[in-house]
Amino acid sequence: MAHPFEILGLAPSFALDPSVLEQRQRELNRALHPDRHAGKSPGERRQALSRAMDINLAYRTLRDPASRAEALFELLGAGSTRESTISDPVLLMEMMEQREALEEARRADDRTQLDAIGRSMAEREQVVLGRLSEAFAPLLTGSPSPAAALREAQLARARQLLAELRYVRRFAEEIAAFEDD
Amino acid sequence: MLLDIFDPKAPPKPIGIDLGTTHSVLAYVRDERPLAVTTCDGGPLLPSVVHYGEHGQVIVGRSAVSHLETEPERTLASVKRFMGRGWGDPQLARLGTYRFVEPRTDEEAKVVRFDLGGESRTPIEVSAEILRSLVQSASEQLRAVGGAVITVPAYFDDAQRQATRDAARIAGLEVLRLINEPTAAALAYGLESRREGTFAIYDLGGGTFDITLLRLEDGVFQVKSTGGDSALGGDDMDRALAERMLAAMGFDEPRNAPKPVIALVLSAARDAKHRLTDAESAQLTLPKRGGGDVPFTISRADFDTLIAPLLERTGKAARRALRDAQLQASELDGVILVGGATRVPYVRRYVAELFGRPPLADIDPDLVVAYGAALQADQLSHDRGDTLLLDVLPLSLGVETMGGAVDRILPRNTTIPVGAKATFTTYADNQTGFELHIVQGERELARDCRSLAHFTLKGIPPLPAGQARLEVSFHVDENSLLRVHARELSTGVEQSVEVKPSYGLTDEQVEEMLIDALDHGEDDFERRRLAEARVEASRLLLATDKALAADGDLLDASERQAVPEHADRLRRALAEDSADIGALASRVQALSQTLDAATHAWAGRRMDRAFHAALAGRDVSQVAGSVEHARGVEAHLAEHQKDAT
Numbered sequence: 048m049a050h051p052f053e054i055l056g057l058a059p060s061f062a063l064d065p066s067v068l069e070q071r072q073r074e075l076n077r078a079l080h081p082d083r084h085a086g087k088s089p090g091e092r093r094q095a096l097s098r099a100m101d102i103n104l105a106y107r108t109l110r111d112p113a114s115r116a117e118a119l120f121e122l123l124g125a126g127s128t129r130e131s132t133i134s135d136p137v138l139l140m141e142m143m144e145q146r147e148a149l150e151e152a153r154r155a156d157d158r159t160q161l162d163a164i165g166r167s168m169a170e171r172e173q174v175v176l177g178r179l180s181e182a183f184a185p186l187l188t189g190s191p192s193p194a195a196a197l198r199e200a201q202l203a204r205a206r207q208l209l210a211e212l213r214y215v216r217r218f219a220e221e222i223a224a225f226e227d228d
Numbered sequence: 229m230l231l232d233i234f235d236p237k238a239p240p241k242p243i244g245i246d247l248g249t250t251h252s253v254l255a256y257v258r259d260e261r262p263l264a265v266t267t268c269d270g271g272p273l274l275p276s277v278v279h280y281g282e283h284g285q286v287i288v289g290r291s292a293v294s295h296l297e298t299e300p301e302r303t304l305a306s307v308k309r310f311m312g313r314g315w316g317d318p319q320l321a322r323l324g325t326y327r328f329v330e331p332r333t334d335e336e337a338k339v340v341r342f343d344l345g346g347e348s349r350t351p352i353e354v355s356a357e358i359l360r361s362l363v364q365s366a367s368e369q370l371r372a373v374g375g376a377v378i379t380v381p382a383y384f385d386d387a388q389r390q391a392t393r394d395a396a397r398i399a400g401l402e403v404l405r406l407i408n409e410p411t412a413a414a415l416a417y418g419l420e421s422r423r424e425g426t427f428a429i430y431d432l433g434g435g436t437f438d439i440t441l442l443r444l445e446d447g448v449f450q451v452k453s454t455g456g457d458s459a460l461g462g463d464d465m466d467r468a469l470a471e472r473m474l475a476a477m478g479f480d481e482p483r484n485a486p487k488p489v490i491a492l493v494l495s496a497a498r499d500a501k502h503r504l505t506d507a508e509s510a511q512l513t514l515p516k517r518g519g520g521d522v523p524f525t526i527s528r529a530d531f532d533t534l535i536a537p538l539l540e541r542t543g544k545a546a547r548r549a550l551r552d553a554q555l556q557a558s559e560l561d562g563v564i565l566v567g568g569a570t571r572v573p574y575v576r577r578y579v580a581e582l583f584g585r586p587p588l589a590d591i592d593p594d595l596v597v598a599y600g601a602a603l604q605a606d607q608l609s610h611d612r613g614d615t616l617l618l619d620v621l622p623l624s625l626g627v628e629t630m631g632g633a634v635d636r637i638l639p640r641n642t643t644i645p646v647g648a649k650a651t652f653t654t655y656a657d658n659q660t661g662f663e664l665h666i667v668q669g670e671r672e673l674a675r676d677c678r679s680l681a682h683f684t685l686k687g688i689p690p691l692p693a694g695q696a697r698l699e700v701s702f703h704v705d706e707n708s709l710l711r712v713h714a715r716e717l718s719t720g721v722e723q724s725v726e727v728k729p730s731y732g733l734t735d736e737q738v739e740e741m742l743i744d745a746l747d748h749g750e751d752d753f754e755r756r757r758l759a760e761a762r763v764e765a766s767r768l769l770l771a772t773d774k775a776l777a778a779d780g781d782l783l784d785a786s787e788r789q790a791v792p793e794h795a796d797r798l799r800r801a802l803a804e805d806s807a808d809i810g811a812l813a814s815r816v817q818a819l820s821q822t823l824d825a826a827t828h829a830w831a832g833r834r835m836d837r838a839f840h841a842a843l844a845g846r847d848v849s850q851v852a853g854s855v856e857h858a859r860g861v862e863a864h865l866a867e868h869q870k871d872a873t
Contacts, residue, residue, distance in 0.1 A: 056839075056843045069450075072643070073445065073446060073448045073450065073618075074842050074843075075839065075842050075843075076448070076616060076618055077446075077448065077616055077842065078838045078839065078841065078842030079835060079838055079839060079842070080616055080618070080645075080706070081645065081705075081706050082607075082608060082616060082617070082706060083616065085608050085609075086767070086770070086771060087771045087774075087775070087831075088768050088771040088772055088775070088823075088824055088827055088831065089768065089824050090824045090825070090827045090828045090830075090831040091771065091775070091827070091831040091834065091835070093828075093831075094828075094831040094832050094834070094835045095835060096645055096705060096706065097647070098835050098839065099645050099706075100645045100646050100647035100703060100704075101647065103642065103643040103644065103645060103646040104642075104646050104647060104648055106643060107639075107642050107643065107646065223551055
């Protein structure tokens with residue numbers, strides 16, 4: 048199956064403008080959504096349905112930064128990153144401290160502290176997203192092709208950043224889930 | 229008064245129906261504006277109440293309401309709450325006047341049955357009676373009624389949607405689409421005012437609460453997220469108040485009060501709630517248990533305190549929907565109120581505070597949903613429309629994995645239609661079957677989610693554990709209906725199921741109810757099948773002719789011969805008449821399918837053309853850039869492979 052960037056007719060890139068993505072999804076649905084083919088033959092409606100299904104899945108994949116990064120790794124033939132974990136000891140230590148702070152705030156039901164942690168995580172997410180854009184950029188320019196060793200190093204860096212992004216987001220979700228209760 | 233001039237050749241009018249918990253509305257579009265049909269009660273609102281008389285007579289609407297207190301067992305209100313529910317559902321235990329038939333088999337337990345004393349009805353059949361009454365009124369006013377768009381709460385799961393469809397089928401309606409109530413409301417507002425922007429739709433109806441965040445741009449209504457509670461509504465306010473009244477009357481256990489008393493008190497509570505919309509307090513006299521009267525006063529402040537926990541639940545759902553849409557309340561361009569329960573002053577204040585702005589309610593909140601449905605029906609049947617609705621999946625879809633956890637395949641708030649795949653493997657050596665349990669919901673464990681279907685993929689060759697690769701695909705179409713397909717990748721063994729909810733009627737049951745509902749049973753059924761086959765075939769022929777004119781150049785040599793040939797054969801069959809109605813219907817259907825199959829590949833090429841036209845429409849430069857870019861990646865990969873070898 049075609050990759051999500053191709054399905055949406057977009058250039059592969061991590062720093063994807065959400066409004067461009069959304070506009071593209073809207074335009075393609077305008078052309079291919081089954082409702083636009085309501086008076087057509089069943090065969091055409093089925094075709095339209097299957098195109099629209101692919102478009103909306105591709106949109107879903109690219110809208111979320113983690114799955115967008117995953118799609119880029121696949122496109123680069125660099126395999127799945129689902130299993131990769133954080134290996135940077137400094138970062139690991141920091142994460143553990145944050146987690147302790149979260150547990151403590153949760154136990155004390157300290158909303159102000161929870162909000163503060165939530166905000167710092169949101170800021171951190173923005174930083175990681177920026178770094179991921181930088182990490183992917185050289186991998187996605189067509190030319191000139193870097194040496195294999197350099198490319199591996201670039202991929203490894205991107206993988207680490209993706210693991211960090213996943214961690215930060217899970218953390219943010221936990222805070223949100225707690226705020227829901 | 230304006231009189232419609234009767235035109236016998238007038239095309240059937242597409243209709244929109246809001247099948248509500250407390251009342252239902254049918255609307256249509258005339259001169260581009262939605263209008264509600266006058267129901268048998270003389271106004272636009274038909275109370276969703278059905279009375280089944282001792283002698284088989286069925287009464288719907290306000291006349292049925294008058295039976296609620298006198299014959300509560302034979303009079304059914306708020307059945308929407310039970311759509312798609314089975315025996316044992318927590319809904320059954322709430323304060324109410326219903327009596328249920330205890331099921332004897334697992335099969336019977338799948339659908340709730342109301343006990344009418346000697347006979348029983350499912351919520352689906354009761355809903356079909358309401359639909360039939362509305363359509364009856366519409367036929368008198370519009371002559372011919374066409375396809376219908378029916379609204380459902382956004383938060384309805386697959387089983388509840390299926391139940392709604394079944395009700396429409398039993399009522400003899402052609403369902404163009406089920407659309408979500410808040411989306412319908414947004415459609416009515418959006419088309420009315422041609423506004424653009426991001427809106428929140430807060431829909432508190434009789435029995436359900438929905439919150440939807442939606443963006444309207446370039447005529448596309450894109451739902452960003454939706455949430456809610458399909459068991460929370462104005463009824464709950466009545467119930468909370470009724471419980472307090474019953475306590476004042478001397479019933480310590482409100483649930484154990486006699487059914488006629490409960491019916492009386494629920495109606496008094498509803499009345500008091502309505503009075504509190506304008507008045508600061510409501511006084512009434514209630515009969516005391518064991519004789520005598522007891523005065524009862526409720527102030528608006530007391531009532532507000534009583535309903536505050538209900539509103540908190542709506543606030544929680546709204547905050548989650550905002551987060552799912554990655555929006556802040558301050559980024560919204562407007563908040564729209566829908567549903568009768570939003571007339572309660574405290575609800576309005578609460579919503580204003582929740583979103584930091586006063587809500588809009590310029591279209592009657594009781595009619596706005598039906599208006600939107602009518603507009604959508606009009607668009608769908610005239611195939612013109614410059615608007616498009618892009619709705620989302622309200623609840624995540626997944627598969628139960630080992631240990632009872634859920635693997636989510638399609639998360640909630642994914643735009644539909646959509647398809648996705650996941651791969652699983654066997655966990656035991658020589659496992660030749662694979663059981664799939666499909667669930668819907670947000671909870672971590674499968675048993676806490678809604679069970680949609682079970683099916684088994686059999687005939688996998690014996691392999692060591694972890695060797696077989698089972699690919700499961702989920703397809704959700706534009707009606708939010710799910711189809712699941714499973715395939716073992718190493719052998720190609722495959723199986724496909726239309727997901728029939730675990731809680732629901734089988735096709736045969738629906739067909740039986742349909743035959744029962746028709747005057748002459750079987751015979752009518754075949755006649756109707758022929759009529760439908762003919763309509764479908766004419767539509768197909770028309771579409772084929774149009775396609776030949778527009779994209780005939782995309783036909784290959786063999787298709788150029790085959791397509792017109794099949795079309796001619798179908799055209800001839802359409803002109804035929806036969807005493808054997810069933811056989812003729814089957815022949816028309818078969819020939820339609822042959823023509824459809826012959827145009828399949830061609831349809832794909834036509835879609836390709838549409839895709840490229842859509843890309844070219846806006847920014848040619850970016851497309852060209854992306855093509856060049858894609859080529860760059862390929863070249864890059866080729867070089868990388870060279871490096872690696």
